[in-house]
Amino acid sequence: EGDDFERVKQEMVMPPLVPVHDQVAKGGPKIVEVTLEIQEKKWEVAPGDSVWALTFNGSVPGPLIVVHQDDYVELTLKNPATNSMMHNIDFHAATGHMGGGDISEVNPGEEVVFRFKATRAGVFVYHCAPGGMMTPMHVTSGMNGAIMVLPREGLKDEKGNLVEYDKALYIVEQDFYLPKNADGSFMNLATANESMNEMANSIKTLIPTHIVFNGKKNSLTGKNSPVVNVGDKVLLISAQANRDTRLHLIGGHSDLFWPGGKFNNTPYTDFETWHIPGGSAAAALYRFREPGTYAFVNHNLIEAIAFGAIATIKAEGE
Amino acid sequence: EGDDFERVKQEMVMPPLVPVHDQVAKGGPKIVEVTLEIQEKKWEVAPGDSVWALTFNGSVPGPLIVVHQDDYVELTLKNPATNSMMHNIDFHAATGHMGGGDISEVNPGEEVVFRFKATRAGVFVYHCAPGGMMTPMHVTSGMNGAIMVLPREGLKDEKGNLVEYDKALYIVEQDFYLPKNADGSFMNLATANESMNEMANSIKTLIPTHIVFNGKKNSLTGKNSPVVNVGDKVLLISAQANRDTRLHLIGGHSDLFWPGGKFNNTPYTDFETWHIPGGSAAAALYRFREPGTYAFVNHNLIEAIAFGAIATIKAEGE
Amino acid sequence: EGDDFERVKQEMVMPPLVPVHDQVAKGGPKIVEVTLEIQEKKWEVAPGDSVWALTFNGSVPGPLIVVHQDDYVELTLKNPATNSMMHNIDFHAATGHMGGGDISEVNPGEEVVFRFKATRAGVFVYHCAPGGMMTPMHVTSGMNGAIMVLPREGLKDEKGNLVEYDKALYIVEQDFYLPKNADGSFMNLATANESMNEMANSIKTLIPTHIVFNGKKNSLTGKNSPVVNVGDKVLLISAQANRDTRLHLIGGHSDLFWPGGKFNNTPYTDFETWHIPGGSAAAALYRFREPGTYAFVNHNLIEAIAFGAIATIKAEGE
Numbered sequence: 001e002g003d004d005f006e007r008v009k010q011e012m013v014m015p016p017l018v019p020v021h022d023q024v025a026k027g028g029p030k031i032v033e034v035t036l037e038i039q040e041k042k043w044e045v046a047p048g049d050s051v052w053a054l055t056f057n058g059s060v061p062g063p064l065i066v067v068h069q070d071d072y073v074e075l076t077l078k079n080p081a082t083n084s085m086m087h088n089i090d091f092h093a094a095t096g097h098m099g100g101g102d103i104s105e106v107n108p109g110e111e112v113v114f115r116f117k118a119t120r121a122g123v124f125v126y127h128c129a130p131g132g133m134m135t136p137m138h139v140t141s142g143m144n145g146a147i148m149v150l151p152r153e154g155l156k157d158e159k160g161n162l163v164e165y166d167k168a169l170y171i172v173e174q175d176f177y178l179p180k181n182a183d184g185s186f187m188n189l190a191t192a193n194e195s196m197n198e199m200a201n202s203i204k205t206l207i208p209t210h211i212v213f214n215g216k217k218n219s220l221t222g223k224n225s226p227v228v229n230v231g232d233k234v235l236l237i238s239a240q241a242n243r244d245t246r247l248h249l250i251g252g253h254s255d256l257f258w259p260g261g262k263f264n265n266t267p268y269t270d271f272e273t274w275h276i277p278g279g280s281a282a283a284a285l286y287r288f289r290e291p292g293t294y295a296f297v298n299h300n301l302i303e304a305i306a307f308g309a310i311a312t313i314k315a316e317g318e
Numbered sequence: 319e320g321d322d323f324e325r326v327k328q329e330m331v332m333p334p335l336v337p338v339h340d341q342v343a344k345g346g347p348k349i350v351e352v353t354l355e356i357q358e359k360k361w362e363v364a365p366g367d368s369v370w371a372l373t374f375n376g377s378v379p380g381p382l383i384v385v386h387q388d389d390y391v392e393l394t395l396k397n398p399a400t401n402s403m404m405h406n407i408d409f410h411a412a413t414g415h416m417g418g419g420d421i422s423e424v425n426p427g428e429e430v431v432f433r434f435k436a437t438r439a440g441v442f443v444y445h446c447a448p449g450g451m452m453t454p455m456h457v458t459s460g461m462n463g464a465i466m467v468l469p470r471e472g473l474k475d476e477k478g479n480l481v482e483y484d485k486a487l488y489i490v491e492q493d494f495y496l497p498k499n500a501d502g503s504f505m506n507l508a509t510a511n512e513s514m515n516e517m518a519n520s521i522k523t524l525i526p527t528h529i530v531f532n533g534k535k536n537s538l539t540g541k542n543s544p545v546v547n548v549g550d551k552v553l554l555i556s557a558q559a560n561r562d563t564r565l566h567l568i569g570g571h572s573d574l575f576w577p578g579g580k581f582n583n584t585p586y587t588d589f590e591t592w593h594i595p596g597g598s599a600a601a602a603l604y605r606f607r608e609p610g611t612y613a614f615v616n617h618n619l620i621e622a623i624a625f626g627a628i629a630t631i632k633a634e635g636e
Numbered sequence: 637e638g639d640d641f642e643r644v645k646q647e648m649v650m651p652p653l654v655p656v657h658d659q660v661a662k663g664g665p666k667i668v669e670v671t672l673e674i675q676e677k678k679w680e681v682a683p684g685d686s687v688w689a690l691t692f693n694g695s696v697p698g699p700l701i702v703v704h705q706d707d708y709v710e711l712t713l714k715n716p717a718t719n720s721m722m723h724n725i726d727f728h729a730a731t732g733h734m735g736g737g738d739i740s741e742v743n744p745g746e747e748v749v750f751r752f753k754a755t756r757a758g759v760f761v762y763h764c765a766p767g768g769m770m771t772p773m774h775v776t777s778g779m780n781g782a783i784m785v786l787p788r789e790g791l792k793d794e795k796g797n798l799v800e801y802d803k804a805l806y807i808v809e810q811d812f813y814l815p816k817n818a819d820g821s822f823m824n825l826a827t828a829n830e831s832m833n834e835m836a837n838s839i840k841t842l843i844p845t846h847i848v849f850n851g852k853k854n855s856l857t858g859k860n861s862p863v864v865n866v867g868d869k870v871l872l873i874s875a876q877a878n879r880d881t882r883l884h885l886i887g888g889h890s891d892l893f894w895p896g897g898k899f900n901n902t903p904y905t906d907f908e909t910w911h912i913p914g915g916s917a918a919a920a921l922y923r924f925r926e927p928g929t930y931a932f933v934n935h936n937l938i939e940a941i942a943f944g945a946i947a948t949i950k951a952e953g954e
């Protein structure tokens with residue numbers, strides 16, 4: 001299916017960046033080639049607090065993929081021989097085959113290629129789902145990201161008119177469950193496999209030890225703050241692969257927020273806070289009207305401040 | 319009210335089955351007679367983990383009731399003399415009288431009959447609500463279910479066109495809070511009353527010990543998996559009487575998902591995951607396009623895998 | 637901006653009351669003057685369980701403010717010299733300047749005046765946000781409330797027709813995290829500052845010790861129950877500044893529920909339960925059809941009964 005379509009290769013970029021893309025599709029459906037390399041690596045989620053992160057392309061979240069509705073995604077998933085575990089990928093944007101999970105299992109030293117058609121418009125989670133307890137443990141070790149499937153004719157506002165964004169930011173919340181020693185300190189584990197053994201207990205608390213944006217506490221604050229211009233319409237693309245969250249832009253709103261993150265529904269206007277059920281991606285559009293700093297938070301303010309789920313966005317200009 | 323309406327008796331069936339019903343109502347409003355018998359019984363929620371379940375008709379959830387808007391439900395609630403507690407029933411589909419809770423209190427050895435008009439279309443929770451701490455304890459011991467009130471003219475899609483389903487499945491999440499001994503093992507309690515005494519403490523953690531679909535871990539997996547045919551439009555009827563959940567069909571979506579589970583609202587399309595606030599029922603329609611296994615999960619993947627909130631649906635055919 | 641507009645002073649009233657207001661705006665936009673005085677005070681959240689409450693005007697929640705879209709709110713925020721801490725106010729209804737948070741910081745013995753334009757219609761949270769850990773601690777010590785910004789032409793139902801309410805009730809959920817001694821009893825703290833020191837630990841559990849409506853267990857039950865008349869259309873204005881909740885009126889429904897609490901979206905009908913993500917306000921309209929008592933609950937029934945999130949509304953008449 002789609003074998004005679006034009007092929008384009010999408011260059012992955014690091015979050016919060018989004019790949020170069022057209023908002024309104026040019027020409028007919030394409031095969032979009034995407035390559036993701038799995039990296040297992042030690043990861044400092046907050047100063048002094050380390051975890052074994054399992055990642056797509058070395059970032060938490062994995063990179064954003066952007067296609068148009070009816071494009072095919074041809075994914076190459078590489079699991080280098082230096083890794084220790086089998087992984088795979090389940091795309092919530094795909095249909096059948098466990099979202100691709102049952103045709104993408106890949107052992108260390110192998111790679112797999114598979115293709116799916118992006119039949120539905122919206123932002124969708126992807127994540128590793130190797131089966132049994134490995135599924136929640138890989139997902140809460142960072143192994144998730146999002147794909148944005150744009151309508152071919154672009155996004156529409158609540159009145160059905162085309163709306164184009166000036167910038168897009170990709171900010172994803174991750175809950176971590178670091179295993180603890182008997183004295184309450186965090187374990188310092190030698191390997192990713194040891195981490196899996198211990199997390200089988202730590203995740204059962206259902207209470208994370210860290211809740212952060214883009215993988216690490218303060219990854220998007222201070223000098224790492226995303227910058228926008230006053231007047232910009234910014235598409236805030238977010239996701240939470242496991243746990244409910246509620247996002248709020250301090251001093252801002254969503255001008256448009258698509259129900260369930262799915263673009264063929266009429267967007268809402270004026271939300272102060274938007275809820276993301278665990279296992280969903282979300283998209284909100286906001287035009288920055290005032291210069292200054294806007295904190296972007298999980299508005300369980302304990303989770304924002306005491307656990308780490310806060311970014312700051314700087315709006316420059318007049 | 320409704321005294322001269324035609325009477326029909328609805329045969330209750332075990333979840334995940336739904337009673338025989340018309341999708342488009344034939345003729346005028348009816349009195350639908352439903353009988354529920356309360357059963358208090360020892361219940362193995364997971365291998366080796368027992369609880370005293372409080373049930374409507376012996377299943378968790380209680381059986382699905384299906385009527386049409388403007389029908390009357392005439393409920394006979396039987397509390398056999400072998401039971402130990404007073405119970406009642408609160409229908410979220412009813413108006414006034416504490417949803418029926420204050421006119422349905424029934425002691426062991428008694429039965430009660432009451433009638434309400436189903437004025438609103440949608441899926442709604444029903445549950446026991448005997449008052450005070452007994453209310454959360456009965457509900458989290460399994461004493462809840464759902465009623466589906468169909469519009470007389472049937473369901474409509476997002477464009478307002480009639481949509482008919484080929485099959486319906488009734489899959490309800492239950493959170494249990496098993497009391498624990500000081501060493502962390504689960505208590506083995508001799509009576510339902512002892513269970514109530516201990517649960518007054520265990521529920522206060524707000525962290526369940528088990529989160530399962532249809533009453534028991536693996537009640538809907540392996541050889542118990544519901545089976546559908548490729549091409550079927552399946553109505554997934556679900557509920558959570560107490561605690562928020564977020565449902566996802568791995569490899570699938572909702573083609574239609576009704577806001578708040580209420581059919582007189584325009585349905586959304588394309589959701590990857592649908593949120594159910596505790597105390598709500600939900601309905602999603604999906605046409606299975608591919609053969610194979612679809613896991614249906616609470617997409618807090620820890621709750622799905624480590625706590626039990628997972629089913630598998632098998633789609634047969636080509 | 638707005639300097640030559642007519643000025644009106646709004647008299648604050650105690651929750652669950654709402655200030656006198658027009659539903660349909662008379663004349664053009666106005667400057668609405670509001671004064672809030674911060675009070676730090678010992679507070680009995682449940683019999684025998686005390687906390688240092690931080691409050692706007694001495695109530696939890698702070699008083700409801702009501703304006704129309706395009707009105708200006710001119711807020712005077714007073715921090716008496718008898719208080720011990722710096723406070724401020726962040727309005728989710730405002731644009732820029734951290735919702736007003738960065739231009740409203742006020743030390744004990746000072747007052748501040750600032751103005752913002754209510755550009756969006758809906759109910760919105762306001763709260764203290766003094767920075768760092770003080771933000772979640774002040775908010776979960778009671779320092780939050782709501783503002784209702786009505787469309788100038790009034791509210792509309794799902795068909796776009798004007799809908800007027802006969803009464804409005806303002807019922808807000810508050811999660812408290814009382815610090816505990818080693819033996820599990822609640823600490824009895826001498827000052828608000830000591831309370832802040834201890835709450836830096838207690839909030840990290842993410843599990844509240846109390847979840848109540850309007851600041852105290854049983855503040856809206858028994859003889860304190862709000863009273864309505866049968867036939868009244870009642871606007872139920874609610875909020876949760878920090879933690880998700882799910883509201884249900886036992887024996888009732890929402891005839892109209894505005895997505896995200898924002899009035900320029902088409903309201904839903906018939907909800908049994910409405911979800912509020914932490915950091916949002918909500919509005920539901922219900923016409924009471926039957927006399928009797930209606931419990932209004934957080935339908936995590938454990939949170940309603942064991943933690944305190946329940947009110948009762950009495951409907952009088954025939």
Ligand SMILES: [Cu+2]
Pocket residue numbers: 054086087088128129130138143
């Ligand atoms: Cu993996």
Ligand SMILES: [Cu+2]
Pocket residue numbers: 090092125127279566617
């Ligand atoms: Cu998933």
Ligand SMILES: [Cu+2]
Pocket residue numbers: 372404405406446447448456461
């Ligand atoms: Cu009962």
Ligand SMILES: [Cu+2]
Pocket residue numbers: 408410443445597884935
């Ligand atoms: Cu209920």
Ligand SMILES: [Cu+2]
Pocket residue numbers: 690722723724764765766774779
């Ligand atoms: Cu304050």
Ligand SMILES: [Cu+2]
Pocket residue numbers: 248250299726728761763915
């Ligand atoms: Cu806020």
Ligand code: NA
Pocket residue numbers: 249250251252726727728734735
């Ligand atoms: Na804000």
Ligand code: NA
Pocket residue numbers: 255269270
């Ligand atoms: Na707007």
Ligand code: NA
Pocket residue numbers: 091092093094098099567568569570
């Ligand atoms: Na999926």
Ligand code: NA
Pocket residue numbers: 573587588
């Ligand atoms: Na669709």
Ligand code: NA
Pocket residue numbers: 408409410411412416417885886887888
């Ligand atoms: Na009810």
Ligand code: NA
Pocket residue numbers: 891905906
């Ligand atoms: Na209605």
Ligand SMILES: [Zn+2]
Pocket residue numbers: 025026030067068071
């Ligand atoms: Zn394209």
Ligand SMILES: [Zn+2]
Pocket residue numbers: 290732733
């Ligand atoms: Zn300004």
Ligand SMILES: [Zn+2]
Pocket residue numbers: 244562563593594595880911
């Ligand atoms: Zn929720």
Ligand SMILES: [Zn+2]
Pocket residue numbers: 090091092098099129566567568569
């Ligand atoms: Zn999945």
